[in-house]
Amino acid sequence: MIASTQTNHPITGVKGGKDQTPVEVACIKLKEAGLRITQPRVAILAALIKAGRPTSIDTLHSELGANSCDIVTVYRCMAAFESIGLVRRAFLINGTSLYEINLGDPNRYHVVCKQTNQVEELDSASAAELRKAVQLVEETLKAKGYSEVGHIVEFFGKSPTAAAHRAQANVAVPAAATPQA
């Protein structure tokens, strides 16, 4: 999972004045954008933060427990959150999207396993290089007159672990439920 540049310290030693939970931070951003802080939204944000990685709307909705809110609400929230930059969107090869919380850290880039859709982060060196190139492009575009410039960058591949699993599946592991439809 490579975990790294994440705001994963709920109340860690940092006592510089702001020791709010990620969910609180997200709520502040909501408010700043003039959006209401509703129960479903908080639940969704909590789930998103807990997931800590790009997650599909469907998965997110299940994660909430079927009692929490309608899936349409999740769709609408993600759209709203994305428009204010509270979440970042990632894509699978089939065109469906995953969402990831964005609390201010720099863009992250992922590799998605073609077989399991498991998402892994790029190592920071590659990511940095990539970020640099992407920024160059975006600057160039802005200079040309483009506005609201954004981008999508995704890598795909057959992950070594997935390949291994699959190779052994016929031989040893009989009932290992495949996660994430």
Place this chain on the structure above:
Amino acid sequence: MIASTQTNHPITGVKGGKDQTPVEVACIKLKEAGLRITQPRVAILAALIKAGRPTSIDTLHSELGANSCDIVTVYRCMAAFESIGLVRRAFLINGTSLYEINLGDPNRYHVVCKQTNQVEELDSASAAELRKAVQLVEETLKAKGYSEVGHIVEFFGKSPTAAAHRAQANVAVPAAATPQA
């Protein structure tokens, strides 16, 4: 349109031995891959080549004239073509895809206008830089054990021309049909 590294010279001066049309080149690739050269496929390839830019399956199908072939066939052909690398796929923000012929030139990268979905190519300097970064990432991934590594890179923005059109629309142009829904 920035046109650049394209094989757009049907029978231009090149007399080094191979002066086949792009469609012929594509057909050869088909054959090499063990796929049949059928009437619909040739028509689709011709349309794709004529378009010379990322095109949606739907548009492609219309371009063929409703008489030519079923849209499902276009879907299937694009899938087949993509799997043998005869076409490259691009994405719109909504997750739908566009296809672009690939006759061997290096990967091209695009900016898609958020308003009109019009596609423009990146300038070659940016593209080169980007290509370099992307290759670095892919090498790293392969080194880590990933196989069949690939990527998606798309840029989005409000194109200056589109923005201008829109800005004037309320003032001057009364009935300028917006192209490409």
Place this chain on the structure above:
DNA sequence: AGCCGATTTGCAAAAGAATCGCTTCTGGGC
């Protein structure tokens, strides 16, 4: 604390894109 209005949500239905099954057709090797 209670009220009011605009924003959100829920639910049902719709819109689209892409896929699947199955039969019929056809390219191209013999």
Place this chain on the structure above:
DNA sequence: GCCCAGAAGCGATTCTTTTGCAAATCGGCT
């Protein structure tokens, strides 16, 4: 010219995402 695996046609289906509208909720104000 014959044959058959691969391809196309056509209908129906799946799955994701969007839309319309009534009911519920948030949160500023009194």
